[in-house]
Amino acid sequence: MLTSLFHLAISILSPVIIGAIGVVVPYVLKLLKVNLDAAHTATLEQALDNAVGTALSLGQSAGDSYLANVTIKDAALAKAVSYVSTYAPAAIAYFGLTPASIAEKVDAKLAKLLHVTNTVPPVNAAKADYTAAMLSKANIGPAVTPTTI
DSSP states (O other): OHHHHHHHHHHHHHHHHHHHHHHHHHHHHHHHHHHHHHHHHHHHHHHHHHHHHHHHHHHHHTTOTTOOSHHHHHHHHHHHHHHHHHHOHHHHHHHTOOHHHHHHHHHHHHHHHHHHHHOOOHHHHHHHHHHHHHHHHOOOOSOOOGGGO
C-alpha cells in the first residue's frame, strides 16, 4: 500500500518538478550570464585602463607625451593591445574582440584622456582675447624704466 502511494505521488509530482525545472533553470542561467558579463566587463575595463597607462608611458619615454607622432602612437597601441591580450584573455574571448577592436578601445580612451589634458577651456581663451583687445585700446603711455625715472 505504501509503495503504491509512493508511486502515485511520484507520478503526480514528476510533471510539476519537470515544469519547475523548466522555469527555474533559464532564470538561473540568465542570472549567471549577467554576473559573467559584469565580471568580464570589469576585467576588460581594468586591463584597458592599465593599457592606456602603458601606452602613455611608452610615449613619454619616447619624448612624445601626447602621442602626436604616428610611429610612436602605433607602437604604443601595439603595446597596449599586447597588455590587454595578456591580462584579459577570457574577457577577450567572451566578447569576441579582435586586436583591431582592442586598439580602437584603447585609442578612444587615449583620445579622451589627452583631449581633457590638452585643451584650453573656451572661457579662458575668450578672456585672454578680451584682455589683449582691452590692453591694445588702452592709452597707457610709455613704459617706465629705471633710466626714465
